[in-house]
Amino acid sequence: MKIMIAGLGLIGGSMAKSLKRAGYSADGADRPAVCEKALQAGAIASVARDTAAYDVVFIALPPDAAMDFIRDSSFAEGAVVADICGVKGALEKFVYSRPRAFRYVGCHPMAGREVSGFENSQETLFDGASMIIVENERTDREAVRLLEKLFSEMGFSTLKHCGAEYHDRKIAYTSQLAHIVSNAYVKSPAADGFPGFTGGSFQDMTRIAGVDEEVWTRLYMLNRTAAAEELALLIDNLKLYLGALQSGDEAALKGLLREGRLRKEQLDKEKKIL
Amino acid sequence: MKIMIAGLGLIGGSMAKSLKRAGYSADGADRPAVCEKALQAGAIASVARDTAAYDVVFIALPPDAAMDFIRDSSFAEGAVVADICGVKGALEKFVYSRPRAFRYVGCHPMAGREVSGFENSQETLFDGASMIIVENERTDREAVRLLEKLFSEMGFSTLKHCGAEYHDRKIAYTSQLAHIVSNAYVKSPAADGFPGFTGGSFQDMTRIAGVDEEVWTRLYMLNRTAAAEELALLIDNLKLYLGALQSGDEAALKGLLREGRLRKEQLDKEKKIL
Secondary structure: OOEEEEOOOHHHHHHHHHHHHOOOOEEEEOOHHHHHHHHHOOOOOOEOOOHHHOOEEEEOOOHHHHHHHHHHOOOOOOOEEEEOOOOOHHHHHHHHOOOOOOEEEEEEEEOOOOOOOHHHOOOOOOOOOEEEEEOOOOOOHHHHHHHHHHHHHHOOOEEEEEOHHHHHHHHHHHHHHHHHHHHHHOOOOOOOOOHHHOOHHHHHHHOOOOOOHHHHHHHHHOOHHHHHHHHHHHHHHHHHHHHHHHHOOHHHHHHHHHHHHHHHHHHHHHHHHO | OOEEEEOOOHHHHHHHHHHHHOOOOEEEEOOHHHHHHHHHOOOOOOEOOOHHHOOEEEEOOOHHHHHHHHHHOOOOOOOEEEEOOOOOHHHHHHHHOOOOOOEEEEEEEEOOOOOOOHHHOOOOOOOOOEEEEEOOOOOOHHHHHHHHHHHHHHOOOEEEEEOHHHHHHHHHHHHHHHHHHHHHHOOOOOOOOOHHHOOHHHHHHHOOOOOOHHHHHHHHHOOHHHHHHHHHHHHHHHHHHHHHHHHOOHHHHHHHHHHHHHHHHHHHHHHHHO
């Protein structure tokens, strides 16, 4: 099985390294300097020149670059082509809008770090993580089974299946909203570098504040209805706490905090069951 | 030096254990069942009966209970009495509103866990953590020096000094706001127990959602001006992102994300310097 990885950044580089750990030998494509690093690290066997020569092509690029890559490449008939973008509806729409002889499967690894680039990639990045595989009536089952095997071998411990719309709504909440909140959180004038005042709560809240605005702006724009709905809902909820604080309504504030605590306990319970 | 700890929950229990590790022997007070556990664990030498018999009294109780305890107790003349409440202005106001022969120092350990109670206390809880010591013109310098020695021996690696108002504004931002955001975050209907969709971002954002509403409502009420100001500011900032999403203004969204990223990088840099 000939495997190619387009894009050798944090995710693509980690895919290459974890595939190598599992005994595979993948080729890669990226800018020359990045390919050189990946070759030197032994993460890829060689630089991929002809996309049509591969059985499996992983596209580990941001959404726009991924779509450009699909548009501009020739793939072998029946090749499994899987992107790992954080939005799936826009990718599906793009792929299905044109004739194709390859088997497309949208994927999204629930793994990341607040750093990027090949130099931060790790063969262990996916160990114990979850991979979302997006399916619909056009998805080839055999392609999915092949990918499931490769993802398991990369270290993923959970493989989830869902449709693109469900994915995009979920991701708007669990990831996109979190990045906006974290990014907005650091903007208070009270954030003036007095580290003795910050315990784990502040660290957790602001860990992902430093998003790459080029990449993330596009991710938001490609999923903006769902992202806006989640953000509007959070703002509405926060306003309830603000009202209780401003009016000194102790019972209301207690009720709000209690509701959140019970929800959190429920979530923790469901997590244990699922 | 005779040391007493009033309240043997997560913080008080950890103080007892870390003091013991440092070679001290403290007495403690709490409900009989808790004292029994602390005695059995060897965290305290005996149950404190007479507060007036101690040179140093740590009050590891929630704010209202701490104020009740101070009001109802007799302390030795010159005894060092230190509370560890998360709000300091209200405590100072209370202590200074009445005659006293003890030396009061407000403190606030920047350490905690999302669990509580003696059973979760640890001798290592404060290792590497930061302790805020609140000072003003009435604070006895010798008392502060004594506490600094004890806190260092408990494992705290950073000792910060500031006034109560500064503390309360900072804590409204770094801790109180974070707990409200986390508590509100879990309230989306999208939080329906599909754990495969959650990477580290969601976990970090919701780790502290399950606040004890009894304790935290009081903490907010005792610092509600500052807490409300920080929350209002965050809501205003979030609204900017929402506007950009709703109108599809890509440049505006990119600008907002960029601003947050630069602020985060600045904070990380300051942290390295300080």
